[in-house]
Amino acid sequence: MHLLELIKTIKKRREALQVTQEGLAALSGVGLRTLKQFESGKGNPTLSTLQKISDVLGMEVCLKIKNVKHTK
Amino acid sequence: MHLLELIKTIKKRREALQVTQEGLAALSGVGLRTLKQFESGKGNPTLSTLQKISDVLGMEVCLKIKNVKHTK
DNA sequence: ATATAAAGAGCTATAAAATGCACTATATTT
DNA sequence: AAATATAGTGCATTTTATAGCTCTTTATAT
Numbered sequence: 787m788h789l790l791e792l793i794k795t796i797k798k799r800r801e802a803l804q805v806t807q808e809g810l811a812a813l814s815g816v817g818l819r820t821l822k823q824f825e826s827g828k829g830n831p832t833l834s835t836l837q838k839i840s841d842v843l844g845m846e847v848c849l850k851i852k853n854v855k856h857t858k
Numbered sequence: 859m860h861l862l863e864l865i866k867t868i869k870k871r872r873e874a875l876q877v878t879q880e881g882l883a884a885l886s887g888v889g890l891r892t893l894k895q896f897e898s899g900k901g902n903p904t905l906s907t908l909q910k911i912s913d914v915l916g917m918e919v920c921l922k923i924k925n926v927k928h929t930k
Numbered sequence: 931a932t933a934t935a936a937a938g939a940g941c942t943a944t945a946a947a948a949t950g951c952a953c954t955a956t957a958t959t960t
Numbered sequence: 961a962a963a964t965a966t967a968g969t970g971c972a973t974t975t976t977a978t979a980g981c982t983c984t985t986t987a988t989a990t
Contacts, residue, residue, distance in 0.1 A: 787920045788903065793923050806936060817979040819939095826938060830904045832947075832977065833861065844924050848859045849867050849917045889949045889970095898968055904947065904977075907978060 790827070792836075797825050799843045814838040862899070864908075868869040869897050871915045 787795070800810055807825065811818040815837050823829040826838075831839075837847055859867070863869055879897065881889040888910050895901040896911075903911075909919055 787919055790919060819979050822938060826903050830906050832902050833908060834902050835894050836905060840921060845921045846859055846924050848922050849864060849912060852916050852918050857907055892948050894968060
């Protein structure tokens with residue numbers, strides 16, 4: 787997942803949960819400014835910031851192997 | 859995945875591919891110092907740093923929903 | 931049309947990430 | 961034991977993320 791996908795995922799999830807940026811900022815402990823910057827594509831958040839946001843949205847950051855070909 | 863898991867995953871993957879920190883730093887464009895700090899648990903890397911490292915190792919950063927209960 | 935709520939952006943200060951260099955520690959091999 | 965390779969750390973600098981405040985933009989509702 788590249789940056790734009792991550793942003794989109796977060797944003798959609800937040801909206802699906804009907805949380806505002808302000809609400810998410812308060813719940814996650816991340817500054818509102820930081821969250822706004824991130825969602826508007828201006829950001830390069832630290833891992834901890836991304837984790838705080840994800841956690842509140844019921845998501846988690848993970849690492850996946852790319853290009854897994856299933857031998858079927 | 860919390861920080862320690864991410865670190866462990868990266869480190870194991872790097873070792874499995876028999877790449878040194880120096881090699882990974884060169885390939886990913888991330889500074890050797892940064893990589894060392896990250897692997898030794900001192901870091902809070904930015905997303906872009908994490909992505910550069912992951913990419914070279916054939917992995918990618920992703921977001922997953924937590925606690926998915928499969929209705930079977 | 932206007933009030934209200936939510937999101938985006940400029941300016942600024944502070945904290946912290948990224949980086950290089952040099953040194954130390956730890957294996958591993960000869 | 962000595963040499964070599966790999967990993968970890970202290971120090972210093974530069975860059976950048978975080979954050980708050982204020983203002984603007986945009987959408988929504990009355």
